[in-house]
Amino acid sequence: MPGLPGPPCGGRPAMTGGATLSAAHVLGESARQWPGAVALVADGTRLTYGALWQDALRHAAALRGQGVGPGDRLALLLSNTARFPKAYYGALALGATVVPVNALLRTAEITYILRHSGARALLCEGSLLPEGEPAARAAGVPLLTVAAPGRSPSLDELAARCPPLDTAVPRAPDDIAVVLYTSGTTGRPKGVMISHLNLMMNIDTTMLAPFAMRPDDVVLGCLPLFHTFGQVCVMGTGLRAGARLVLMPRFDAHAALDLMTAERCTVLMGVPTMYVALLQAVRDGGRRPALDRAYCGGSALPARVLEDFEAVFGCPVHEGYGLTEASPCVAYNLPGRPRVPGTVGHPIRGVEVRIARPGTAERIEVLAAGETGEIVVRGHNVMAGYLDDPAATRAAVV
Template structure:
């Protein structure tokens, strides 16, 4: 007999199997009035795996998934993994052309989709010859429930190396075509376990999946509760009042949010939160974009018994840092220390580590890193060092106590008259103005200065753009060269699937 070093490989399907045996009758997923136990989840995942392989798919083949948050998402992810296949999540907001690019680039051979979203991929399914399995319909292929009923319920237990990808997540394409990020079973499984430890997931706990599960962080924090034996309740579409109702109804204890969601809850008015019984809620954790200081203070004041975390990371690197509740007020401008098993370097243009208090580009190395970009070794090499550190292009500062603060995106840096201007610093100041909901500061070409500072601002209802008042507000906190020279009032900031502002989609009003 030969001992396999390390034993069984890590797989995102394993948690579902484990808790189907340990707690078969415990509810794993809630979606409105529908529920799914661990035993049912495990069986349905096995049936899906067998359905997919019976259509001719083999280990490593790619299966696209086009769904919003709903009961079936965890079983589909587990079923794809049980068959040794690779999931390719698609954003339901994609255009047909954008979806076609991802399907072709990933070489997807099959797709599982919601009938309501079929128009996005109808032409692609036909032209690319994809095998389609459809929830709530049969327009493009086999009916999902009928396919599961006809398939074997025996777990195929296809094993793949833990460093093999479980999914290919496409970036939002803020610069050019989206890149396919290869994420391994090992990366995500370790993320699940560390998240359970940090954010209170797992057995006996109820978590809410409100961020979209087709996005990297939304999937990680929506699937982790199930993987670790807890319960996840789905919010199909973000709605601030719906979130409060969900917490009260299902006694949610832990929830992952993005800052715009907190802003939405705040916009409901001061009576919305006290009107609900939210006594079950004990943990909120934020990611995807910076949580402005004023909004962070509001969250802590409005949810006084709740531990608030702010984490920082990227699709390529996973979670990099975490600011824990014990430090939230004292270090509210920080994103915390390096997360579990993570090394961080902050370096200058020559790759030398900078001193505390000095800005530099942040690189990290951990077990959560991507395997690379699909079919794009040049892009992989551009963001990776020879000893395995990866950057997502952010400028950061580390203080004497090791707390990390993100200064800005390297690519968002404005150079005006030869001087570096960091948009995030300006946005933080403007976030404290009573007329402002949120802002996005960018550089625009300028003959004299090279670039000039421009601000796109979303105003609160009842307020008009008063540039003199906003400039006066900035002068108390910012040097003159940082104050925006042009201001544009807009209804909303453009965002990608992960909730991050897409600054490339900002343009001066016509």
């Protein structure tokens, strides 16, 4: 491929040797290093890294008791509460693959994901049972619950009584950590397979730049954790760095301003509509937290909104680009380099980006500077493929 020496864009050689890697250690290593530091503020409580990791290992043991094992796929239908990281890292510690399900989906859409993913079980929050329970029944998938008093089996109650696993189950770097379903705007959603290597490399790389996460950071978790932006960029990099994650069950601009002020948040990550809403909330008399930096993704942020936000909140806003298939970060306006509003900056470390001629399915023809084409990406972030869809994988990964 011109301009990109080596294997074709996205090409991945087969893994060999005895290396192991588990994304569960995003939390586990931080618990070892900062056991007494507060990891999570959610549900009116504060959990230290040590306590959160032990809860995750208890969830792993409880899941094992319900027949979930290494390599099984566990679907999570959970909102932004402490239950999400407990179940997420518990499943990863068990060696299972996590299938986060959009909490806004309806029964038929959830049913499709359960069937297509071959989920071993669905873990569903009590408030989401009206959609989740009939979906599990239709898909023939066992249902586990959390925060659902009187319902059995209740994973949170089982976990409270279980001795924790001793440690995370080892996995190979190319084992699949998560399957993330795309929005399905052009057809049925596709299951994007993200390996432990994909996930760990994206978290470790972006924790340093662009996010520059530190143990003294306090990060607002207002993005949904079932989505890759909130799951990897907010939860993953925050917990990896030993920062404090402050979760909001649902974004509300006035409540977010109050929460960021009360918890002294230093980092905000959001989508453009959140920035617009926060600016309006300040104009309406809302409090202004002392943020250190902010990051925007998901879609283009209007330059005027970026300039107004920086003026009102007194912190830089870094724009970036990513996609589910890239684990997700591809490029960002990086610290230490000039930021250009309306652009997505430079590729993150270890990732190459070119503009190629569109419509060439079997080869990549890189275009000259200034020409318009489609984005091609190569690096540690490129997905393992689409679950049970070799045709779509061949079309996307050349």
